[in-house]
Amino acid sequence: GKSLAGEKGKASERSFVMIKPDGVSRQLVGKIITRFEERGYKLVAVKSLTPSPALAKEHYIDLASRPFYKGLVDYITSGTPVVAMVWEGKDVIRQGRRIVGATNPQESDPGSVRGQYAVSVGRNLIHASDSFDSASKEIELWFAESELAEYKPTTWDWVMADN
Numbered sequence: 001g002k003s004l005a006g007e008k009g010k011a012s013e014r015s016f017v018m019i020k021p022d023g024v025s026r027q028l029v030g031k032i033i034t035r036f037e038e039r040g041y042k043l044v045a046v047k048s049l050t051p052s053p054a055l056a057k058e059h060y061i062d063l064a065s066r067p068f069y070k071g072l073v074d075y076i077t078s079g080t081p082v083v084a085m086v087w088e089g090k091d092v093i094r095q096g097r098r099i100v101g102a103t104n105p106q107e108s109d110p111g112s113v114r115g116q117y118a119v120s121v122g123r124n125l126i127h128a129s130d131s132f133d134s135a136s137k138e139i140e141l142w143f144a145e146s147e148l149a150e151y152k153p154t155t156w157d158w159v160m161a162d163n
């Protein structure tokens with residue numbers, strides 16, 4: 001069927017973004033959401049939950065052989081919730097990665113979320129899909145299609161126009 005990540009390179013492109021338990025515990029949810037909102041991206045889904053081990057393991061399945069995998073799954077499933085979101089808009093997958101910053105906060109641009117608020121790779125606050133294929137898989141893993149809203153922000157035409 002059609003990808004839940006919309007159309008690559010178009011205003012319908014979507015990314016999966018998750019504020020991890022440290023971001024929730026440190027009360028950075030509003031500040032993080034504001035960065036995506038103010039850039040002009042559209043919030044099409046948001047929910048707070050403590051992921052099951054099965055969900056966390058599947059989300060990070062590509063890292064299953066890495067030494068930090070178990071600690072990563074324990075961190076994500078700690079009991080402090082995550083905030084799972086889908087953001088939509090032109091180039092949101094690539095721009096989302098730039099907003100989030102490099103995986104290791106010690107290498108992240110200081111203007112990025114991780115570069116402003118984090119110092120440890122194991123507590124780097126936030127996830128964002130790294131490609132169109134990852135976005136498709138992750139949105140499908142975390143959300144039902146019926147949870148994805150269809151609406152047009154009042155800012156949309158001004159922000160997304162490219163001619």
Ligand code: UDP
Binds near residue numbers: 121124126
């Ligand atoms: N991670 C870690 N130690 C490492 C590398 C990664 O704890 O040496 C964690 C970190 O939380 C990271 C997540 O594993 O965000 C997923 O790793 P990935 O390489 O996909 O980085 P990301 O896409 O989150 O930047």
Ligand code: MG
Binds near residue numbers: 130
């Ligand atoms: Mg990744």
